[in-house]
Amino acid sequence: MAEWLKNVEPLTLKGQIAVPYTWWVGETGSRFLISLRDDQKILGTRCKACGTVYVPPRKNCGRCFVDIDEWVDVADEGVIEGYTIVHYAYPVQPVKPPFAYVLIKLDGTDVGFLHLIKNDLGRIKNGLRVKAKFKGERTGSILDIDSFELI
Amino acid sequence: MDNAAIVGVAQTKYERRKKDQIFADMVFDVTRAALDDAGLGIGDIDSVVTVSNDFFDGRTISGMAVGDACGGEDKNISTVSGDGTFGAFYGLMRVLSGYKATIVVAHYKGSEGSVPITTNGMFDPIFHRHLGLDAISSAAIQANVYMTRYGIREEDMAQVSVKNHGNAKNNPFAQLPMDITVADVMKSRKIAEPLKLLDCCPISDGAAAIIIANEEIAAKGTKKPVWIKGVAHCCEEYFLGDRDLANPVALRDAAKRAYAMAGIKDPVAEIDVAEVLEPFSYMEPLWLEGLGFCKPGEGGQLIGKGMTTMGGKLPVNPSGGALSANPILVAGLARLIEAALQVRGEAGARQVKNADTALAHGFNGPCGQSHCVWIVSGKK
Numbered sequence: 117m118a119e120w121l122k123n124v125e126p127l128t129l130k131g132q133i134a135v136p137y138t139w140w141v142g143e144t145g146s147r148f149l150i151s152l153r154d155d156q157k158i159l160g161t162r163c164k165a166c167g168t169v170y171v172p173p174r175k176n177c178g179r180c181f182v183d184i185d186e187w188v189d190v191a192d193e194g195v196i197e198g199y200t201i202v203h204y205a206y207p208v209q210p211v212k213p214p215f216a217y218v219l220i221k222l223d224g225t226d227v228g229f230l231h232l233i234k235n236d237l238g239r240i241k242n243g244l245r246v247k248a249k250f251k252g253e254r255t256g257s258i259l260d261i262d263s264f265e266l267i
Numbered sequence: 268m269d270n271a272a273i274v275g276v277a278q279t280k281y282e283r284r285k286k287d288q289i290f291a292d293m294v295f296d297v298t299r300a301a302l303d304d305a306g307l308g309i310g311d312i313d314s315v316v317t318v319s320n321d322f323f324d325g326r327t328i329s330g331m332a333v334g335d336a337c338g339g340e341d342k343n344i345s346t347v348s349g350d351g352t353f354g355a356f357y358g359l360m361r362v363l364s365g366y367k368a369t370i371v372v373a374h375y376k377g378s379e380g381s382v383p384i385t386t387n388g389m390f391d392p393i394f395h396r397h398l399g400l401d402a403i404s405s406a407a408i409q410a411n412v413y414m415t416r417y418g419i420r421e422e423d424m425a426q427v428s429v430k431n432h433g434n435a436k437n438n439p440f441a442q443l444p445m446d447i448t449v450a451d452v453m454k455s456r457k458i459a460e461p462l463k464l465l466d467c468c469p470i471s472d473g474a475a476a477i478i479i480a481n482e483e484i485a486a487k488g489t490k491k492p493v494w495i496k497g498v499a500h501c502c503e504e505y506f507l508g509d510r511d512l513a514n515p516v517a518l519r520d521a522a523k524r525a526y527a528m529a530g531i532k533d534p535v536a537e538i539d540v541a542e543v544l545e546p547f548s549y550m551e552p553l554w555l556e557g558l559g560f561c562k563p564g565e566g567g568q569l570i571g572k573g574m575t576t577m578g579g580k581l582p583v584n585p586s587g588g589a590l591s592a593n594p595i596l597v598a599g600l601a602r603l604i605e606a607a608l609q610v611r612g613e614a615g616a617r618q619v620k621n622a623d624t625a626l627a628h629g630f631n632g633p634c635g636q637s638h639c640v641w642i643v644s645g646k647k
């Protein structure tokens with residue numbers, strides 16, 4: 117490092133990139149999110165080839181490399197398969213820490229569903245059952261499910 | 268595969284903030300140093316691969332900004348936006364397809380952006396990004412799944428941090444050489460359970476470069492060529508919930524293919540030293556399981572058994588690993604550079620005695636969605 121630099125704070129420039137995007141959520145994503153918004157119901161899709169029930173629903177099965185066209189109703193309850201209790205804050209988090217991220221195997225599905233737990237953090241354990249709590253005002257977003265609660 | 272070798276390597280010292288160097292300054296320095304290390308001139312290089320990420324750098328087509336600094340002018344240059352081991356893989360492919368020598372250069376400045384906001388951007392914007400997940404919180408879920416599955420204690424994971432920060436004391440490029448104890452790790456601040464501050468990598472700035480060449484250029488170089496014996500990468504599902512987070516199948520597959528290419532049948536017996544990418548402590552044992560160094564669930568016991576420590580049968584991360592410096596993307600290339608230095612016998616105080624066959628590993632994506640495994644050796 118140059119000698120003179122050691123004794124000064126070099127110039128920095130502040131910047132922020134905020135690019136607006138409008139993501140089409142897709143045919144399958146639309147049906148899933150509209151169902152959350154209008155019916156407070158969680159939908160999945162089942163691959164005919166391997167039988168896997170995906171939630172969020174998928175339009176294709178990456179494992180079998182085939183189209184998926186069968187819709188299934190998925191329970192709003194399931195079992196915790198993995199979690200973390202978050203203690204640090206940064207702007208993109210939807211809630212103030214501490215809160216938990218959970219991987220939930222919803223009844224009738226074969227993959228983990230990622231979501232939040234806000235309460236009873238001290239009681240969370242893998243294997244416990246949880247139930248979805250929907251928001252009163254829903255917009256067609258994954259956060260129309262407010263969070264999951266321990267049963 | 269035709270013979271190809273690593274003929275020159277260079278790294279910056281990794282630091283929390285490089286206040287005297289912009290990206291291009293770091294890239295120029297490591298390019299120059301890798302050429303000097305190889306005993307080659309920029310005229311000997313006919314292909315350039317840069318490794319950078321637009322989101323991290325805060326500019327579009329971020330590789331363009333360092334082309335001049337890595338001798339890319341008048342050459343075939345392109346960019347890998349992923350871990351440095353994947354950039355090196357692309358560099359090797361170019362040499363195998365007819366170029367004589369490729370320089371692969373990676374740069375990163377964690378000090379200039381926001382790691383959580385940027386790594387949140389790797390998640391699907393429809394179903395997952397709004398949840399606020401980032402690299403740390405997703406890794407913490409994986410740690411929970413892995414440790415619960417096999418009854419691994421947080422203290423076992425803490426030993427990885429103790430070992431690697433201790434090893435870093437022998438590495439002049441490391442950012443966090445530290446004498447710490449398991450108790451220090453255990454009482455460090457909770458970040459995302461079960462991860463505590465000392466289970467997590469630091470934020471780092473740095474750059475690294477590597478020159479991969481064909482036999483003709485390797486013969487011209489001044490350093491002992493480090494021959495590439497086997498390399499493979501493999502990817503698994505994107506959504507975390509689709510994967511078994513405690514079973515890194517993509518790594519198993521990549522390792523199997525790399526071992527087959529290198530003719531390795533018993534990795535523990537035939538590999539002398541391993542450098543694996545472990546930005547979080549639990550990742551080292553999990554990746555060692557994936558690499559076939561032990562049975563599933565036994566990775567946490569390897570340090571206790573003395574296998575992966577400096578004097579052990581298979582020292583892992585003599586450099587201190589990513590826990591001791593994690594310039595993202597650069598960190599995987601650093602693993603490959605460290606493996607090459609071990610094979611050359613030039614790893615200084617972190618040298619593993621008589622190391623001839625070394626493994627280097629890197630990964631991309633949350634919780635190791637895709638992995639790249641390298642086997643390098645002093646023997647052609």
Ligand SMILES: [Zn+2]
Pocket residue numbers: 163164165166167168177178179180181
């Ligand atoms: Zn299928």
